[in-house]
Amino acid sequence: MARPFVAILIGAGSCSESLDIPMVQLTADVLKKLDVSVEIKVYSAHCTPEATQSYVKDADHRGAAAFIACSGMAAHLAGVVSSLTIKPVIGVPIGDGPLGGLDALLSTVQMPGGIPVATVSLGKEGAINAGYLAAQIIALNDKDLANRLRMDRQANAEAVLAKDAVLQQQLNG
Numbered sequence: 071m072a073r074p075f076v077a078i079l080i081g082a083g084s085c086s087e088s089l090d091i092p093m094v095q096l097t098a099d100v101l102k103k104l105d106v107s108v109e110i111k112v113y114s115a116h117c118t119p120e121a122t123q124s125y126v127k128d129a130d131h132r133g134a135a136a137f138i139a140c141s142g143m144a145a146h147l148a149g150v151v152s153s154l155t156i157k158p159v160i161g162v163p164i165g166d167g168p169l170g171g172l173d174a175l176l177s178t179v180q181m182p183g184g185i186p187v188a189t190v191s192l193g194k195e196g197a198i199n200a201g202y203l204a205a206q207i208i209a210l211n212d213k214d215l216a217n218r219l220r221m222d223r224q225a226n227a228e229a230v231l232a233k234d235a236v237l238q239q240q241l242n243g
Contacts, residue, residue, distance in 0.1 A: 074135035074212075075107035076204045079122070079151060081141025081164070082114040093164060093197045094140050100201025104218050106208060109134075115146040122147070126154040136204040139187075140197070142166040145177035148187040158207050160200045161187040 080094050094110060101108045109129065113122040126137065137155065139148035140162040148161030161178035165171030171192040179189040188203060190196035202219075209216040 072133040073107055074133050074208055075109055075129075076101055076136050076138060076201075076208070077126070077129040077134040078108060078110045078138045078140065079125075079147060080110065080112045081139070081145065081147040082112055082117055093162070093194070096194060096197040097138055097140070097162065097201040100198055101205060104201075104205045104215060104222065106205050106215065113147070115141070115150040116144070119150070122150060123154055126151050130155045130157060135208045136160065138162060138200045138204055139178075140164055140200075141178075142171065142174045143177075145174035148178050148189070149181055149185060152181065152185045152187050158204075159187050160203055161189045162196050162200045163189065163192050165192045 078094060078097060080091075098108050098110060111125055113125060115122060129137070134155075134157060136158045137151050138160045139151050141147040142164035143166065145161070145163055148159055152159040163171055163174035163178045165174070167173055175189070175192055178187060181187050190199045190203065205215060205219060209219055
């Protein structure tokens, strides 16, 4: 069987706006650091509904373990993806548009019963956490990945403690 991967879909905005690649790169970087395979595609719930459906069904068939949908403004992409698969879908609301991302957050989090989307926070931290959440989902059936996640958490804890040691040294001379 093929190695599981995470399919990341970037919404195309108004079908002509530029993409928020740096935000999506944060998500991909987390997954790559944890040695999780990633595919990144640009699709729109509104401008390319047939292509979106085709990709999600194909990725599902090829072994996508989870989907991450990053979109702003109306942010319907995650809901559309969730309607096409029973795999976990994580929505990342992008903070663009006239409402600073509130519209994207509400569109992503307000899903009808039976079509769930796990929604992370707006912005950089949400993009990072989407990668971690997808990895944690895959780690339910992958002990090696679970260990890599534990080691990553330990490294984060050690970095915080190192910062405290520096601060204590500065305060206490």
